[in-house]
Amino acid sequence: MDFRDYILRAYAEHNWRLTAAVRNLITIFEQSTTLLSANELTAMLRSRGHHTDITTVYRILERLQELRCVTQIDTGFIRTTAYQSTGMSHHFLLCTSCGQAEEITLNYKEGIARQLAEEKQFSLDHVEMTFYGLCQACKA
Numbered sequence: 001m002d003f004r005d006y007i008l009r010a011y012a013e014h015n016w017r018l019t020a021a022v023r024n025l026i027t028i029f030e031q032s033t034t035l036l037s038a039n040e041l042t043a044m045l046r047s048r049g050h051h052t053d054i055t056t057v058y059r060i061l062e063r064l065q066e067l068r069c070v071t072q073i074d075t076g077f078i079r080t081t082a083y084q085s086t087g088m089s090h091h092f093l094l095c096t097s098c099g100q101a102e103e104i105t106l107n108y109k110e111g112i113a114r115q116l117a118e119e120k121q122f123s124l125d126h127v128e129m130t131f132y133g134l135c136q137a138c139k140a
Contacts, residue, residue: 003030003069003079010067021045021052025060034099035076073130091128095135
């Protein structure tokens with residue numbers, strides 16, 4: 001299921017109101033591969049003629065995070081595929097020069113979960129890591 005369809009279905013299942021602001025934010029995330037702050041998202045909405053305040057943007061972002069459709073990295077947000085529940089851990093490569101973000105999956109969660117359970121009696125739910133560096137274009 002794609003990003004938009006998943007969100008639309010989840011909003012309906014939760015009986016959440018699907019506003020124009022939600023639909024517009026979904027479109028922005030579908031079109032972006034960079035980390036976007038709540039302020040940038042609000043400005044992008046306004047530049048497209050949608051006068052949505054930042055409080056509303058934060059409320060929408062909270063719901064999208066709850067649905068695991070966006071992830072917060074530092075002070076920005078990026079679309080994720082974690083909602084697809086592949087069993088793999090979802091992480092990001094973040095270019096410190098241009099802000100380009102790329103989601104990657106790594107298969108090591110079970111090993112870490114076993115070690116944490118044995119050594120610390122800790123039950124691991126999920127792991128999210130961000131790797132900071134330079135993308136191929138900025139490195140060149």
